[in-house]
Amino acid sequence: MARSTSTSGRSTDAPRDAIALLKEDHRTVSQLFDEFEKAEEEEQAAIAQRVCQLLTVHAQIEEELLYPQAKEAFDGEEESEDLVNEAEVEHASAKELIAKIEGMSSGDEHFKATVKVLGEYIKHHVKEEESEMFPQLKKTELDLKELGSRLADRKFALMEQMGIEEQEPAQPRKRSAGKTSRGGSRSKSGNRRSGSRARH
Numbered sequence: 001m002a003r004s005t006s007t008s009g010r011s012t013d014a015p016r017d018a019i020a021l022l023k024e025d026h027r028t029v030s031q032l033f034d035e036f037e038k039a040e041e042e043e044q045a046a047i048a049q050r051v052c053q054l055l056t057v058h059a060q061i062e063e064e065l066l067y068p069q070a071k072e073a074f075d076g077e078e079e080s081e082d083l084v085n086e087a088e089v090e091h092a093s094a095k096e097l098i099a100k101i102e103g104m105s106s107g108d109e110h111f112k113a114t115v116k117v118l119g120e121y122i123k124h125h126v127k128e129e130e131s132e133m134f135p136q137l138k139k140t141e142l143d144l145k146e147l148g149s150r151l152a153d154r155k156f157a158l159m160e161q162m163g164i165e166e167q168e169p170a171q172p173r174k175r176s177a178g179k180t181s182r183g184g185s186r187s188k189s190g191n192r193r194s195g196s197r198a199r200h
Ligand SMILES: [Fe+2]
Pocket: 059, 062, 087, 091, 125, 129
């Protein structure tokens, strides 16, 4: 898709490098899995749906952008390339679980178990990315800032396409102290894209 020449006006707080962006996604998803565990049954379907959508977007941007670039940057280093191959295989399995969950009703007797297994699976996958692949990637010449901005662009395009809201940070970061309650204050945060889309 045509990439705009500027990423300003994006909903991200500031350009982040690829690893920071992906790690933030990992945190968001892991919090959602925790929430799922604690939630009342009637809330679980919505949480599961959101987690599946966010993971779908996350997996897609990694597969389209991160993994191919990582392979290139690893340039024949077999062990590091294998990390990427393994990650790709893990994505395929995670996507099967996601499809299962999306096709299930929350009343299905395996619904909770399947979400839980997905959560465990993702936890393992995230650990490998963060403790093995990302540190290796930092040693390469890959421009992580530039990749970060492409990941962010693609992420928001996909989210828009899927009609998903941006993730809400679980805790307010640097902005306005106070107001920690989550209820309905998101639209004030300036962390939305309102209007920015219309002006290309
Ligand atoms: Fe991944």
